[in-house]
Each structure stands twice: as structure tokens, then as C-alpha cells.
Amino acid sequence: MQLHHMINGIISSRLLYGLIIVCLISSCAQKEIIPKDLLKETLIPIPVSMEAAGLSFEVTDRTVIYTSGDYEFLDHFIREVKLLSGLNIDVAPMSTSRDDGGIYLILKKIDNPNDEAYELEITPKHILIHANTERGLFYGIQSLRQMMPKELESATQISDPILIASGKIIDYPRFGYRGAMLDISRHFFGIPVIKKYIDYLAKYKMNTLHLHLSDDQGWRIEIKSRPKLTEVGSLTAVGGGKGGYLSQNDYKEIVRYAQSKYVTIIPEIDMPGHTNAALVAYPELNCNQKDPYPKPYTGMKVGFSTLCTSNPAVYDFLDDVIRELASMTPGAYIHIGGDESHATKKNDYIAFINKVQAIVSKYGKKTIGWDDISAASLSDDAIAQHWSDKNKAIAAVEQNAKVLMSPATRTYLDMQYDSTTPFGLHWAAYIELDSAYIWDPGKYIDGVHEEDIVGLESPLWSETIDNLDKIEYLAFPRIIGHAEIGWSPQEKRNWTEYKTRLAKHESRLIEMGIDFYRSSLIARDSISSQ
Numbered sequence: 397m398q399l400h401h402m403i404n405g406i407i408s409s410r411l412l413y414g415l416i417i418v419c420l421i422s423s424c425a426q427k428e429i430i431p432k433d434l435l436k437e438t439l440i441p442i443p444v445s446m447e448a449a450g451l452s453f454e455v456t457d458r459t460v461i462y463t464s465g466d467y468e469f470l471d472h473f474i475r476e477v478k479l480l481s482g483l484n485i486d487v488a489p490m491s492t493s494r495d496d497g498g499i500y501l502i503l504k505k506i507d508n509p510n511d512e513a514y515e516l517e518i519t520p521k522h523i524l525i526h527a528n529t530e531r532g533l534f535y536g537i538q539s540l541r542q543m544m545p546k547e548l549e550s551a552t553q554i555s556d557p558i559l560i561a562s563g564k565i566i567d568y569p570r571f572g573y574r575g576a577m578l579d580i581s582r583h584f585f586g587i588p589v590i591k592k593y594i595d596y597l598a599k600y601k602m603n604t605l606h607l608h609l610s611d612d613q614g615w616r617i618e619i620k621s622r623p624k625l626t627e628v629g630s631l632t633a634v635g636g637g638k639g640g641y642l643s644q645n646d647y648k649e650i651v652r653y654a655q656s657k658y659v660t661i662i663p664e665i666d667m668p669g670h671t672n673a674a675l676v677a678y679p680e681l682n683c684n685q686k687d688p689y690p691k692p693y694t695g696m697k698v699g700f701s702t703l704c705t706s707n708p709a710v711y712d713f714l715d716d717v718i719r720e721l722a723s724m725t726p727g728a729y730i731h732i733g734g735d736e737s738h739a740t741k742k743n744d745y746i747a748f749i750n751k752v753q754a755i756v757s758k759y760g761k762k763t764i765g766w767d768d769i770s771a772a773s774l775s776d777d778a779i780a781q782h783w784s785d786k787n788k789a790i791a792a793v794e795q796n797a798k799v800l801m802s803p804a805t806r807t808y809l810d811m812q813y814d815s816t817t818p819f820g821l822h823w824a825a826y827i828e829l830d831s832a833y834i835w836d837p838g839k840y841i842d843g844v845h846e847e848d849i850v851g852l853e854s855p856l857w858s859e860t861i862d863n864l865d866k867i868e869y870l871a872f873p874r875i876i877g878h879a880e881i882g883w884s885p886q887e888k889r890n891w892t893e894y895k896t897r898l899a900k901h902e903s904r905l906i907e908m909g910i911d912f913y914r915s916s917l918i919a920r921d922s923i924s925s926q
């Protein structure tokens with residue numbers, strides 16, 4: 397009996413040692429690889445190409461991100477994943493052998509030379525993100541982020557392993573300008589809201605935020621040489637709201653934050669119309685005999701105010717404003733508005749825009765204006781933002797300027813979805829999700845071709861909205877459809893496919909805490925929660 401036990405003991409401990417050795421060699425501590433289908437991911441914008449390999453990479457406590465750069469966005473990403481998942485992933489300097497499994501961020505020349513392009517290759521052992529630039533790596537990370545469990549968006553503890561489907565993504569944008577506009581004049585929104593909006597834009601690979609900084613109802617940016625603009629001009633908002641403004645430090649903080657997410661800020665000072673708030677602050681810029689001292693305006697009418705285009709003091713004023721604005725704006729463009737100047741005579745308007753364009757270029761910047769500015773002599777590097785009249789966009793192209801597409805009937809986020817939407821306007825259209833999505837910027841206007849177009853922008857005017865929830869409700873999900881129009885190839889976009897993808901992606905918006913519009917066009921019932 398005892399001998400029998402001894403032999404049994406020897407055999408079992410040998411077996412144990414043997415097993416340990418085999419484990420060390422074959423690293424059997426690793427769990428089996430779980431299959432996952434990359435093509436089931438609901439990425440928005442949809443990538444140029446995706447090839448599934450059927451397996452998966454598991455992100456664990458031991459996952460290391462290898463990088464040769466010190467990227468702010470990476471710190472942010474890691475902090476977020478750590479915080480949200482509780483996993484202790486770490487960063488290490490690039491390991492050249494790549495024997496170690498992990499996530500690699502690699503700057504190198506990839507097939508597509510575009511500086512926003514990236515490639516994402518996922519195997520059970522590696523996630524390789526390749527890009528020509530840091531910006532491309534950033535977009536690779538955004539795609540990876542959308543392939544992680546949606547629960548990570550809300551820090552909900554998940555017990556399932558974090559699996560990334562294996563395969564290869566090749567991706568690059570259709571247009572270089574993929575933007576949004578936020579009107580902080582009709583109602584004021586400060587740093588926290590603007591930063592949140594920037595976060596959202598960056599997640600969907602949008603790269604420009606146009607801030608509408610002045611209008612009849614309020615002036616929202618500190619100009620040190622013209623202090624009354626904010627002391628007086630910032631106090632009002634639509635409907636008697638409380639007003640407010642960005643100090644220069646606030647603005648610089650926003651610019652810097654945006655840069656960390658590869659978003660360029662384009663500041664707009666609307667002129668010569670939409671200037672009542674400036675005229676209240678500096679009545680001498682007005683030459684309306686009937687109303688020499690304009691009163692603060694909190695209504696919603698447009699087209700009644702104008703700077704006095706024949707008064708040289710107006711150009712000194714604009715020189716001050718544009719100089720200060722340009723000096724805190726690293727982006728190439730200053731937006732000069734130029735829309736709906738119904739109180740300005742046509743010839744005065746043309747001379748005015750020509751002069752202001754010269755001031756913008758004097759301070760090293762290029763001009764963007766609403767497409768009304770195509771009545772003036774546009775320089776080749778100017779951009780006309782198309783919003784209403786197709787002929788104005790055509791007139792810009794005929795002058796060799798470029799066009800930014802923001803047709804009000806498709807991209808205006810302040811338009812109601814339908815007649816029951818609790819806020820928003822409908823002068824241009826009701827814009828349901830299909831109408832916002834099903835159009836091709838390159839074919840929208842006869843005579844304005846793909847190569848004439850810098851991209852598209854979704855403006856959100858704020859006459860009827862005064863908080864982040866309302867911003868989110870009007871912007872989402874239309875804005876992510878626009879993000880896809882700007883990024884993805886036209887032939888990849890298909891409404892029927894998009895609306896199923898969006899139905900699944902909605903659960904991610906919920907986790908992100910976005911108060912989006914639940915369109916009846918989206919069939920949610922068929923979606924098993926994934």
C-alpha cells in the first residue's frame with residue numbers, strides 16, 4: 397500500500413513538474429483566443445477598408461502600449477482606459493523586436509501619404525497602429541476606442557474580457573476640413589461646454605471648431621484694446637439670458653485644449669451686419685441717423701444692423717479686433733461672417749469685404765466668410781461657406797476660391813427634426829437623420845466639384861438652446877452622420893447600412909451620456925444589446 401502511494405506521489409509530482417515546464421515553454425498561462433468579427437464593429441465614420449481575421453486581441457492588466465513619442469492624447473487615452481476599466485495598462489518606450497505582445501504606436505511612411513491617415517492591424521498578439529503623423533495615430537486610437545466595450549464609456553465595471561477583433565483597417569479622410577460651428581453669441585456657452593463639444597468632435601474624427609463669437613445679441617470675446625465690447629456688449633443674450641464672454645485666457649485655453657485633440661479653432665466675428673452688440677458698445681461705429689444709439693437686442697430677427705462701412709474708424713476698430721484675434725489663433729483662418737447684411741448697400745458691402753480681407757491677410761491669416769462674400773473680390777486662398785444660395789457658392793468657385801459645404805437644408809443642426817422637436821427652428825427645413833445623411837457634397841451643386849470643396853461643417857445656431865443637453869439633442873446623432881460624410885468615401889456610404897450601424901452605435905452614445913434624439917427611423921428592437 398505504502399509503496400503504491402509513493403509511486404503515485406512520484407508520478408503525480410513528475411506530472412506536475414512536466415506540466416509546469418510545458419507551460420513555461422508554450423506559455424499556457426495565456427487563455428485561449430476568443431474569436432471576434434471585425435466586420436461586426438459599428439465604427440463611425442466607417443473606415444475606407446476593413447478586413448476581418450476572425451480572432452481577437454485581449455487587453456489585460458499586463459497590456460503595454462509601446463511608443464517612441466510623448467503624446468498628450470496617449471496619456472489621456474491610457475488614463476481613461478485605466479479609470480474606466482480598472483486595468484493597469486502601461487506605456488513603455490518602443491521595443492524594436494516586437495517580440496513582446498502589446499499595442500504599438502508607430503510613426504512611419506504608410507501607403508497613403510495623407511497626414512490624417514492610419515492603419516490598424518490587430519492580431520492575437522499585437523495591435524499595430526501605423527501613421528505618417530501623430531494626428532494619424534490619434535485617429536487610429538479613436539477607432540480602437542470605438543472597438544472597446546461600450547461600457548468603458550461610462551466606467552461601468554465589466555467582468556467580461558476586453559477583446560478587440562483581429563484584422564486590418566486602412567483609413568484616411570475624404571475631406572481635410574471636417575467641422576462644426578457653435579454659436580456662443582445668441583446664448584453664451586463657456587469653457588466646460590466648449591471642451592465637451594471638442595471631445596465629441598475629436599471622437600468622430602472631426603478636426604475644426606468654428607466659434608461664432610459675435611452677433612446682434614452679444615459680443616463674446618475679450619478684445620483688450622476695445623474693452624467696452626465685453627464690458628457692455630457681452631451682457632445680453634436671446635430672450636434676456638445672462639450673457640457672458642471668453643476672456644483671452646479662456647480662449648487660449650480652448651485653443652490649446654483643441655490642439656491636444658487635433659481640432660483647429662476658427663474664430664468668427666460677424667460683420668458688417670449682425671453687429672448690434674458691437675454698436676451698443678461703440679455707437680460711433682454706426683451711421684444710422686434714425687438710431688444713433690442702438691439699444692441692446694435680445695430678439696431673434698436678423699439683418700437690421702450694420703457697421704458704418706464709409707467710416708475709417710470702423711477699419712481701425714476691425715484692425716484692433718482682427719490683430720488681437722489673429723495673435724491668439726494658431727489656425728490659418730479667421731471667419732469674417734458677412735451673411736445677411738441687409739442693412740448695408742451692395743456696393744458698400746463689396747468694398748467693405750475687400751478691405752477686411754486685406755486686414756485678415758495683413759495679420760497672416762486667410763479669410764473664411766459665409767458665401768455672401770463671393771459678391772466681393774475673393775483671393776484664391778479664401779473660403780466661402782455655402783449655406784443657402786447655390787449661386788453664391790458657384791460665384792466663389794468662379795473666382796478660384798474654395799467652398800465649405802454647410803447647406804442649411806442638410807447640415808444646420810438648429811433645424812428641428814420634425815414639427816414636434818421641442819426647440820430649434822425650421823426656416824430652412826425639418827431635417828430628419830436620413831435627410832442629414834443622404835447627400836453627396838461633391839454632387840450637391842452643379843458647378844461646384846469635389847476639388848473645389850474643402851469639406852463640410854455643421855453649424856449649430858443657439859437662438860433656441862441654452863444648455864449642453866439641448867446642444868446634444870440637436871447635434872446628435874445628425875453630427876456623426878456629417879462626420880461620416882466628411883471622412884468616409886462616398887461609395888462606402890449607404891443609408892440602409894448606416895441606420896443599422898447607428899442603431900447599434902446608439903448604445904455607445906447612451907454610455908457616453910449624450911442626450912441624443914431617438915429618431916423613429918432607427919429600428920432599435922432588432923438590436924440585441926452588444
Ligand code: TNX
Nearest residue numbers: 698735736766783810821857
Ligand atoms: C441664418 S446662416 C443665419 C444665422 C441664424 C440662423 C438660424 C447664417 C449665415 N445666418 O444668423 O442664426 O439662420 O438658423
